Amino acid sequence: MSSSTILLPGQPLPSSLTAPPLPACGSGCYESNGRILASIVGIPRRDGSVVSVIGREESGNTPDVGSVVSRLTPQQAHLTLTTSNDRPLPETSEEFQGVIRISDIRLTERDKIKMGECFRLGDLVKAKVLSLGDARSYYLSTAANELGVMYAVSEAGNPLLPVSYQEMEDELTGTREKRKVAKPEGI
């Protein structure tokens, strides 16, 4: 990788990437006076009609996050955000908090959801950011097939494998536990 491909804040994206039709600005760039300029130090990339600049770390708004369940109540699960768009969030002393309300866990049968049958403490969850939420936390949602618990350990402490959309199995003891399971990629 040569240093010439790295853009700096305020530098226009190369014309080969911004050729008409004028692409939309993704992350890491912005439009000013009809030109698309980088806003972070990074490498430009074009995916179809969106150009973005990929930097060292994700540090902006968080549309798609990975998070760890830190506190559970019957009405909502509190999570600590760890990754955003498959990139780790910058390490800071305080962490960003997210909340999944009970009605945002599943797409169907929302009235029959029991929190204990969806998440347990320490589960690794993939979620979408619904909104900026309240003063403290982002509101998250797992209401999609590909969202939900990605990694969890059983009561015996062994890793669980997904067996259906609402069950995971401990391979060693054979016991099954209920979760809101994320559909594994590539199936």
Add this chain to the structure above:
Amino acid sequence: MATAFDRRRIPAPEISIPPIYEPLLDGEAEAGPSKRVDRANDEARPIFLKTGLISQANGSGYIESGGVKIACSVYGPRPKAPPYTPQGTLNLEVKFAPFASDPRGAPLRDTEPIHLSQLLTQSLIPAIQLDQFPKSSIDIYLLILESDTPSNVLSAGLTVSSAAIADAGIAMNGLGTGSVVLTDQNGEILVDPEESEEIALQSQAQAQGQGQGQGQGNGAGKLLVGALPALGKVTNLYMEGEVEVDQAIQMIEKAIAASRDTHTVLAQSLLEGALERGIGGEA
């Protein structure tokens, strides 16, 4: 044994001896091209700038520019305590190390940094895309390790904070750089003035002020410019003294040209920093 021991300070050894230097050879100038005799009027002193030296921070920078040394660290974006704000908040703190100024200042007592951090915040805000960071705050800490004049501290502080923010991967409109120019009593425009030049200007102004009341004869002044050279924008102008309009415009132009030079240095060190750290998961 001393009974009252201040744990916040590093105890110095009881005896200290000044270092002995090898005498200079005949005709050898003192180290550094910082003296005006070695550089042209529109030439700035060389800058050393490096990013990523403070590993605990999300982004950091260190600058040596003339008689100024600053370490800057950026933390964030971090979640901000309520109340909710649709935009990010910028917290900037300037601290002087006790050994940074001459005479040595009492630790944590001076009021100078408050004024400096307000000015610096003003110059930095147009460079950062704060609307990208709702409910978050960005904290910037500048530790001044060596200082000569407040304006030089400000201009170097602006440059190094831009470097540190870019190093932290925080979205910016452009890289902000600072520069200082000074019109001396002979009407010469000096870029990046050193402390002695500024003191000469001040004493001249004082003498004239006593002699002629308000007026300042041929006019002399100092100008600090904060700019975004990549966008061709000026974010902040701070001027002291009294000069003709034409002269002021010339000063601004010289300052912008100087800030463009600083931008080159800043860009170079950011590229080096990016290559060292690796970008986007690739090394």
